[in-house]
Amino acid sequence: EVQLVESGGGLVQPGGSLRLSCAASGFTFSEYWMHWVRQAPGKGLAWVSRIRSDGSSTSYADSVKGRFTISRDNAKNTLYLQMNSLRAEDTAVYYCARDCTTACFIDYWGQGTLVTVSS
Amino acid sequence: DIVMTQSPGSLAVSLGERATISCKSSQDVLHNSDNKNYLTWYQQKPGQPPKLLIYWASTRQSGVPDRFSGSGSGTDFTLTISSLQAEDVAVYYCQQHYNAPYTFGQGTKLEI
Numbered sequence A: 001e002v003q004l005v006e007s008g009g010g011l012v013q014p015g016g017s018l019r020l021s022c023a024a025s026g027f028t029f030s031e032y033w034m035h036w037v038r039q040a041p042g043k044g045l046a047w048v049s050r051i052r053s054d055g056s057s058t059s060y061a062d063s064v065k066g067r068f069t070i071s072r073d074n075a076k077n078t079l080y081l082q083m084n085s086l087r088a089e090d091t092a093v094y095y096c097a098r099d100c101t102t103a104c105f106i107d108y109w110g111q112g113t114l115v116t117v118s119s
Numbered sequence B: 001d002i003v004m005t006q007s008p009g010s011l012a013v014s015l016g017e018r019a020t021i022s023c024k025s026s027q028d029v030l031h032n033s034d035n036k037n038y039l040t041w042y043q044q045k046p047g048q049p050p051k052l053l054i055y056w057a058s059t060r061q062s063g064v065p066d067r068f069s070g071s072g073s074g075t076d077f078t079l080t081i082s083s084l085q086a087e088d089v090a091v092y093y094c095q096q097h098y099n100a101p102y103t104f105g106q107g108t109k110l111e112i
Helices: none
Strands: A003-007 A010-012 A018-025 A034-039 A045-051 A058-060 A068-073 A078-083 A092-099 A106-109 A113-117 B004-007 B010-012 B019-025 B039-044 B051-055 B068-073 B076-081 B090-096 B108-111
Touching: A003 A092, A018 A034, A018 A092, A018 A113, A034 A068, A034 A078, A034 A106, A045 A068, A045 A078, A045 A092, A045 B090, A058 A068, A106 B051, B004 B090, B019 B039, B019 B090, B019 B108, B039 B068, B051 B068, B076 B090
Parallel strands: A010 A113, B010 B108
Antiparallel strands: A003 A018, A018 A078, A034 A045, A034 A092, A045 A058, A068 A078, A092 A106, A092 A113, B004 B019, B019 B076, B039 B051, B039 B090, B068 B076, B090 B108
């Protein structure tokens, strides 16, 4: 059974940093592209970032480019999102999600972790 | 960036009736290399992560009831629920994965 479990969310002040983790199990993590998607309270889904299976290529939404960094450790079956220079508008539930294989649709989602940026 | 526009923003349908949601992309999402539309539909219920319903615009995910169907090509797509059930109350999103950023529509809230 595919499982994606996010952690690392919490309350952070504007300008601060946070690192999210996503522990993957139930599939061969190193073979799949992975994504982060977020959802602000009461709002719709917003794609944040994706990374290739070997970590060699990444893409970002314009709203986070230069502030967020996606990475992965295939030996630990873990996906990361380093978030710096956080703003109030980054407040959201952050979902870790699996690509169906490579450059494909998202087929599995984690339960999400809440990030709140507030003073 | 490809802009995804869903309509309507909300929809009230009676039990057993048909529900139709539209999704339009600002650019063609039909990939010439494999002749597939890179358009996906998700269902999200309150307090839950999204769930994959339809991929490649018209392929139903395993386990999804056959009352759900997707159609369209190029820039115009439709999600149809043929006979609405109470458990279908949710927000529905389309997403393109033709080009990064992989943009979502704004969502359609389906109510009874």
